[in-house]
Structure formats: structure tokens, C-alpha cells
Amino acid sequence: MLVQYATAVAAVILVSVHLVMQGVLVPYATAISFGNILSIYGSGLYALFLEALLVVVLVHGFNGVRIILHEWKQTASWGTWVDIGTVIAIVASVGYGTRTVILAIFGGIAT
Amino acid sequence: MGSKGSAQAKNKRGVWGWLNPYHYNLERWAYVFQRVTGVAILLYVLGHLGDTSFFVGGPIGTGPSESSWAFISGIVENSFGHLILVLVVLIVFFHGMNGIRLILSEFGLIFRKPSAIEYPYRPKSMNQFQRYLVWIAIAAAIIGAAWAWMILFG
Numbered sequence: 001m002l003v004q005y006a007t008a009v010a011a012v013i014l015v016s017v018h019l020v021m022q023g024v025l026v027p028y029a030t031a032i033s034f035g036n037i038l039s040i041y042g043s044g045l046y047a048l049f050l051e052a053l054l055v056v057v058l059v060h061g062f063n064g065v066r067i068i069l070h071e072w073k074q075t076a077s078w079g080t081w082v083d084i085g086t087v088i089a090i091v092a093s094v095g096y097g098t099r100t101v102i103l104a105i106f107g108g109i110a111t
Numbered sequence: 112m113g114s115k116g117s118a119q120a121k122n123k124r125g126v127w128g129w130l131n132p133y134h135y136n137l138e139r140w141a142y143v144f145q146r147v148t149g150v151a152i153l154l155y156v157l158g159h160l161g162d163t164s165f166f167v168g169g170p171i172g173t174g175p176s177e178s179s180w181a182f183i184s185g186i187v188e189n190s191f192g193h194l195i196l197v198l199v200v201l202i203v204f205f206h207g208m209n210g211i212r213l214i215l216s217e218f219g220l221i222f223r224k225p226s227a228i229e230y231p232y233r234p235k236s237m238n239q240f241q242r243y244l245v246w247i248a249i250a251a252a253i254i255g256a257a258w259a260w261m262i263l264f265g
Contacts, residue, residue, distance in 0.1 A: 008211075008214060009214070011207070012211065015203065019200070023259075028262050028263065032184070034181070038175055041175075054160075058156065061149065062153070064149045064150075064153070065149075065150065068150075093157060096160055096164065100163060103167035103172065103173065104166055104174075
């Protein structure tokens with residue numbers, strides 16, 4: 001649960017910043033435009049922020065599902081497979097999101 | 112050991128017992144909605160990972176692609192998509208604010224000292240301050256959704 005609480009506090013802060021950046025600091029239409037996103041990915045700080053948001057939210061979410069599933073059944077095999085499935089889900093989803101961030105920064109611009 | 116149909120078996124209703132709203136109080140509703148919104152937010156985040164990946168051409172892309180981004184924007188940037196976003200903001204605000212309440216209560220910061228058990232015993236876990244925090248979470252969700260509505264539809 002400590003992981004859940006720590007990621008919860010971090011998620012509240014990071015998601016708040018994300019929402020402010022998407023609709024308060026710049027108009028929403030500008031925030032989601034291709035050119036604007038490309039320019040802010042050029043800032044390594046924003047990429048790090050997005051990566052942190054990705055990890056925090058996904059760990060919090062999948063760990064939450066793990067907690068629910070552990071409460072549902074309490075057999076040893078069920079618990080083991082739930083834990084393994086949670087780790088796989090976190091690694092896969094964080095990996096896919098990280099791929100997007102890396103390609104956005106280092107990938108060649110396609111037409 | 113209780114047999115099927117006995118009082119013991121009736122207590123083991125699993126997830127269906129968990130979802131039965133009969134005799135729910137405010138704290139129980141908050142608990143259920145915390146879990147339901149949590150799962151819903153996770154599903155949204157996974158979809159969000161998918162649609163934002165179209166910035167780099169989708170699952171098979173190699174880098175930023177304006178045509179791919181325009182393609183996915185054409186699908187999600189419409190009234191229905193914006194309505195979904197308003198709902199997401201609603202549940203995110205509730206989940207976050209109620210989660211803060213849960214963290215504060217888990218660390219005992221918003222409980223009163225336990226008292227002697229006297230009839231009718233009212234658990235100190237659900238004192239008036241906790242109720243206020245649940246209603247504050249609901250109010251924050253509504254305000255957040257209104258703010259998102261203004262941004263997306265205004």
C-alpha cells in the first residue's frame with residue numbers, strides 16, 4: 001500500500017500539472033497541435049515530466065487492480081499469477097509509452 | 112462447516128456481495144466509486160497511450176508524423192470525444208480528492224480518539240469531518256468537470 005500511497009501523491013501533482021499545461025497555460029487547441037507538441041518534446045524537461053507521469057500513473061493503476069484482485073481470492077497460485085501479471089502489464093505499458101516519448105524526441109519526422 | 116445455503120455460505124457472496132448496494136452508507140459508496148473510477152481511469156490511460164502514440168505514427172511508426180496525428184485527431188477530437196474527456200476529468204478529480212481523504216485517514220490524521228463503546232455505537236472512522244471530505248471530493252469533481260466543459264466546449 002505504501003507504493004499505492006506514494007504514487008497517489010505523485011500522481012495528484014503530476015496530473016494537475018498535465019491538466020494545467022493542456023488547457024490553462026496554452027489554449028487546448030494549441031496544446032494538442034502537432035507543431036506545439038513537437039516543440040515542447042524538444043525540451044528534455046517536458047519529456048522527463050511525461051515519462052514520470054507515465055510511470056507513476058501506470059504503477060498506481062495496475063497496483064490498484066492487483067490489490068482488488070488479491071482481495072477477491074486469497075489462494076497462493078492466484079496471488080502469484082496476479083503479481084506476475086501486474087509486473088508484466090506495468091512493464092509492457094510503460095515500455096510502449098516510453099517508446100512514444102523516445103521516438104518523439106529522436107525519431108525522424110515523417111511526412 | 113456451513114453447508115450451501117447456510118448463514119456462512121450466504122456471507123461468502125464474493126464480488127456480487129461487494130456490488131450489492133443495499134444498506135450502503137456514504138463511506139461505502141465512496142469506497143465503491145474509488146475502485147470503479149480507478150479501473151475506469153486505468154482503461155482511459157491505456158487508450159490514451161494508444162492514441163498519443165499516433166504522434167509518432169502509431170504502433171509501427173518511426174517518428175513524429177503529422178498525417179498520423181491528424182488521423183487520430185480526426186477520430187477523437189469531436190463532441191463525443193470531448194464529452195468523454197469531461198467525464199474523465201470528473202472521475203479523475205473524484206478519485207484524486209477521495210484518495211487524499213483515504214491517505215489522511217489511513218495515517219490516522221483525521222480520526223478522533225476512540226471512545227468507550229456505548230449504545231448506539233457510532234464508529235469514529237466516519238465522523239463529520241470525513242463526511243465533509245467525501246462531499247468536498249464530489250464537489251471538486253463537479254467543478255473540475257465544469258472547468259473541462261468550458262475549455263472543451265466553450
